[in-house]
Amino acid sequence: MNTLVDGAPRPTEKTRSHGLPDFLSVPQRDPKPRQRGLTHVLDKGTPIALLEAFLDTQAHLVDYLKIGWGTAYIDPVLRERIALCSAADVRLCLGGTLLEVSAAQGRIAELCRWASAAGVHALEVSNGLQLLTPTEKARLIRTLAQDFVVLAETGAKADDVPVVADDWVRELEADLDSGADLVIAEGRESGTVGLYDTRGDVRADLVEAIARRLPLDRVLFEAPRKSQQVWLISRFGSQTNLGNVSLEEVLPLETCRLGLRADTAEALTTGGRRGA
Known part of the structure; x- marks a missing residue:
């Protein structure tokens, strides 16, 4: 039978297209283009040959690839990077710091022209440097x-900026109202600011406040650490949107989403959420 234990169809066509087995009962994952369960990868300048090899085998697991910080501005193979992502049906997004610096220098129009000419389709609007007013x-x-898919981020880069849940929720709501396609809850590459304390532990009260007020399919939680990914998947299911994932962690993350790793196996395969 091609069904899961709970009656949901097993994605046999997708797994067979990748030469994968389909005999286990695992949570069903939406095919691309997904609206939930997004995986957003942080690219810090991966050599093109390695990126091509990665996308050849794992592009079906990746929805967004963000070129971190301002590295796109000095990347000599940017157009090749963009072409690879486009061919693999992965949306490439510029890092928010590049936009913040451009805004501070009054060069947003120039940034947009350059990004459009290069073939960039998504931009991150962040305020991690705290230089932009809400207006x-x-x-x-x-x-x-x-002109672009907009991912709008809330949260400062510094760990000494107070984290007030109501302020975060209001900013996230305002970003959606302004036209952002997705809103991002800041965690940085380190996983030690914003959503997390300096030890990397989840600020549960902040996450719960976000979940109460915003549609979770429009929220992307930055979660670079396995412990953070596990916490969020265990709390909200396999269809949680997760970001700032390193390339080498994409496949391990998918095992967490499917209950094929001890950290989530019980919650997702023996009566847990199943990612519904």
């Missing part, structure tokens, strides 16, 4: 959303 950020999102 300026909202105006940027509205303007950029006319």
